Amino acid sequence: MxxxxxxxxxxxxxxxxxxxxxxxxxxxxxxxxxxxxRQSPATTESKIAVLRINGDEVKRFSLVEGKKSYTYRYENEDGDYNVIEIAGDKVRITEADCGDQVCVRRGWAEKDGDTIVCLPHKLVIEIQDGTGGGDDGLIY
Known part of the structure; x- marks a missing residue:
């Protein structure tokens, strides 16, 4: 037809x-x-990783592509610890003394809104777009 x-x-x-x-x-x-x-983020846009323990903000890390890798060790009063690696524009937990190791297996977080959670230590790392809220408290 x-x-x-x-x-x-x-x-x-x-x-x-x-x-x-x-x-x-x-x-x-x-x-x-x-x-x-919503165009792809440019390399000049800043992102931040916000570290929260039990809901309280403890530290902010600036995530800039090309920046040298470094680690930050968080240890609470009980001796529990998490080792956080910041490499350029991404972040991950490389070591933790919790039993399940879910936070370590999570791998890299690099997009706006990504989170890494360690429930035994009540630790949350969240990636946020740094352009919206100013850069108070950022570590460069």
Whole structure:
């Protein structure tokens, strides 16, 4: 069956096909709009990793691509510890004395909103976009 026969035998009106095509094209409009407004982060944008213990903010680390890798050791009053590695624009826990080691197996966190959680130590590391809230308390 050819296209003309299909149109002739179906109950399509002359403007139905252009309207259907227009609606199909417009269905991609949200994808285009959100793609433009949320472009991939540039290397100059800053991210921060916020270390919280039991809900209280303890430390902030600036995450800058190309920055030299370093570690930070958090130890609580009971002697429990976590070793946090910051390498450029990503962060991870490399060592912990908790039993389950879920925080160590989590690996690198590098995108805005990523979290690393160590439940036995009540420790949370969250990646945040540093452009929204100023840079008070950032460590460079």
């Amino acid at each position: 050819k296209f003309k026969e299909f149109v002739k035998n179906s109950r399509l009106r002359p403007w139905d096909i252009p309207i259907i095509l227009l609606l199909c094209l417009l269905s991609f409009l949200p994808l285009v709009i959100f793609g433009i407004t």
